[in-house]
Amino acid sequence: MEVLRRSSVFAAEIMDAFDRSPTDKELVAQAKALGREFVHARLLRAGLAWNAPERAAPAPGGRLAEVCAVLLRLADELELIRPSVYRNVARQLNISLQSETVVTDAFLAVAAQIFSAGITWGKVVALYSVAAGLAVDCVRQAQPAMVHALVDCLGEFVRKTLASWLRRRGGWTDVLKCVVSADPGLRSHWLVAALCSFGRFLKGAFFVLLPER
Numbered sequence: 001m002e003v004l005r006r007s008s009v010f011a012a013e014i015m016d017a018f019d020r021s022p023t024d025k026e027l028v029a030q031a032k033a034l035g036r037e038f039v040h041a042r043l044l045r046a047g048l049a050w051n052a053p054e055r056a057a058p059a060p061g062g063r064l065a066e067v068c069a070v071l072l073r074l075a076d077e078l079e080l081i082r083p084s085v086y087r088n089v090a091r092q093l094n095i096s097l098q099s100e101t102v103v104t105d106a107f108l109a110v111a112a113q114i115f116s117a118g119i120t121w122g123k124v125v126a127l128y129s130v131a132a133g134l135a136v137d138c139v140r141q142a143q144p145a146m147v148h149a150l151v152d153c154l155g156e157f158v159r160k161t162l163a164s165w166l167r168r169r170g171g172w173t174d175v176l177k178c179v180v181s182a183d184p185g186l187r188s189h190w191l192v193a194a195l196c197s198f199g200r201f202l203k204g205a206f207f208v209l210l211p212e213r
Contacts, residue, residue, distance in 0.1 A: 039135045070175050108157060
């Protein structure tokens with residue numbers, strides 16, 4: 001009961017930080033909370049279950065729920081363009097899911113490649129999609145504990161690479177300004193450029209990772 005109480009208090013503090021200028025520590029906590037919600041949604045979509053004690057469901061209509069809904073909606077659009085990129089991620093990276101170090105190192109290598117040429121919301125969405133894709137692979141291969149490691153790894157990457165960028169934009173709520181295109185061709189959509197860049201980054205990550213297998 002005490003653990004649940006502390007979790008609820010922590011969740012309330014995270015959600016409150018969405019409504020003001022957040023600190024780097026709060027941005028990281030929010031990144032992980034969003035990561036848990038994002039992964040949970042993708043696991044549900046895949047028909048899989050995951051036990052996350054730290055996860056407190058966001059209040060309907062709250063900022064956390066709103067930001068996560070937008071990230072998921074943008075990810076849906078990104079994955080619609082080339083769904084195979086975000087499925088069977090572990091197999092694409094040619095990694096075993098038996099080692100936490102291998103999984104987190106692979107994720108960080110792909111993350112570094114995604115953001116090697118700058119930061120955009122499209123790349124942030126791609127980052128979350130990769131994390132969720134790996135999480136689905138882990139749960140399917142009976143390695144649910146790896147999901148917690150991936151969420152922690154995501155938070156650490158945000159702390160080192162994205163926190164200052166997020167802070168300059170006023171925090172995670174800046175993603176709410178993104179407009180999802182209704183054009184079925186999606187030729188001019190900002191996510192197209194993100195996907196094309198991500199394809200090159202993922203290919204580059206293969207060459208980083210494969211020699212070490």
